[in-house]
Amino acid sequence: MPMIRRLVALSFCCAVSAPALALDxxxxxxxxxxxxxxxxxxxxxxxxxxxxxxxxxxxxxxxxxxxxxxxxxxxxxxxxxxxxxxxxxxxxxxxxxxxxxxxxxxxxxxxxxxxxxxxxAEPGPSTGPFPYVCDGTPALVSASFTQSGTPLAILTWTEGFAVLPLIPAASGARYGEGETEFWTKGDEATLTLRGQAPSTCQRDDMG
Incomplete structure (x- = not known):
C-alpha cells in the first residue's frame, strides 16, 4: 500500500506540474x-x-x-x-x-x-542596438540580438531590414537566411546582402 500511495502521489504531482511548465x-x-x-x-x-x-x-x-x-x-x-x-x-x-x-x-x-x-534597464535575452559602420552599402547598420528561442540578429538600415537566425560557424556568431548573412567576430562583422559584395563592418559604440 505505501508503494501504491507513492505512485499515486507521483502521478498527481506530474499531472499538476506539466501544465505549469507549458504555461511558463x-x-x-x-x-x-x-x-x-x-x-x-x-x-x-x-x-x-x-x-x-x-x-x-x-x-x-x-x-x-x-x-x-x-x-x-x-x-x-x-x-x-x-x-x-x-x-x-x-x-x-x-x-x-x-x-x-x-x-x-x-x-x-x-x-x-x-x-x-x-x-x-535590466539584462535579459536581448541586447543592443549596436551601431556598425560598414565599408559598403549600407554604410550604417543598427543591430540587436536576441536569445529568445532560436537566436536572431535583427538588422536595420535606411533602405531596409533583415531578421537572421543563427547558423553553424567555425568561429564567431554567424546569422543568415537566403542570400543575406551577418557574421560577427568580436567587434567586427561581415555583412552580405543579396546581389552585393560582402561589406566589412566595425561596431562603433555600445547601443
Whole structure:
C-alpha cells in the first residue's frame, strides 16, 4: 500500500506540474482563446512564444520607466496597439504567417530597445542596438540580438531590414537566411546582402 500511495502521489504531482511548465514556456496571452491567426501561430511555436515573452518584458520595462514623460507613454501605448494590428495582419503576408510574425516581433524588440531607455534597464535575452559602420552599402547598420528561442540578429538600415537566425560557424556568431548573412567576430562583422559584395563592418559604440 505505501508503494501504491507513492505512485499515486507521483502521478498527481506530474499531472499538476506539466501544465505549469507549458504555461511558463508559452506566450503572455491565453492560447485557449487566441484573438488572431498570428496568435495561433505564436501558440504553436516555442520560438515565437519566447519572442512574445521577451517583447512583453521590454514593453513593461519601458512603460514602468519613471523618467518617461506622459506624452511619450501615450506614444508608446499607441505604437504598441498599432504593432498588434500589424502583427495580426501577417495572415496576408507573402512571407508566410510564421516568418512574418517572427519578423514583427523581432523588429518591435529592436525598436523598443532603441527608442526607450527603460527597455534596456535590466539584462535579459536581448541586447543592443549596436551601431556598425560598414565599408559598403549600407554604410550604417543598427543591430540587436536576441536569445529568445532560436537566436536572431535583427538588422536595420535606411533602405531596409533583415531578421537572421543563427547558423553553424567555425568561429564567431554567424546569422543568415537566403542570400543575406551577418557574421560577427568580436567587434567586427561581415555583412552580405543579396546581389552585393560582402561589406566589412566595425561596431562603433555600445547601443
Amino acid at each position: 514556456e508559452g506566450p503572455t496571452f491565453d492560447c485557449a482563446d487566441p484573438a488572431s491567426q498570428a496568435e495561433e501561430a505564436v501558440c504553436a511555436s516555442p520560438d515565437l512564444a519566447a519572442l512574445d515573452r521577451e517583447l512583453a518584458r521590454l514593453y513593461d520595462l519601458a512603460v514602468q520607466d519613471p523618467a518617461l514623460s506622459g506624452e511619450r507613454l501615450d506614444e508608446l501605448r499607441a505604437m504598441q496597439r498599432g504593432w498588434i494590428k500589424g502583427r495580426d495582419a501577417c495572415w496576408s503576408s507573402d512571407l508566410g504567417l510564421p516568418t512574418c510574425v517572427r519578423n514583427a516581433y523581432a523588429l518591435r524588440i529592436h525598436g523598443l530597445r532603441g527608442r526607450y531607455d527603460g527597455a534596456r
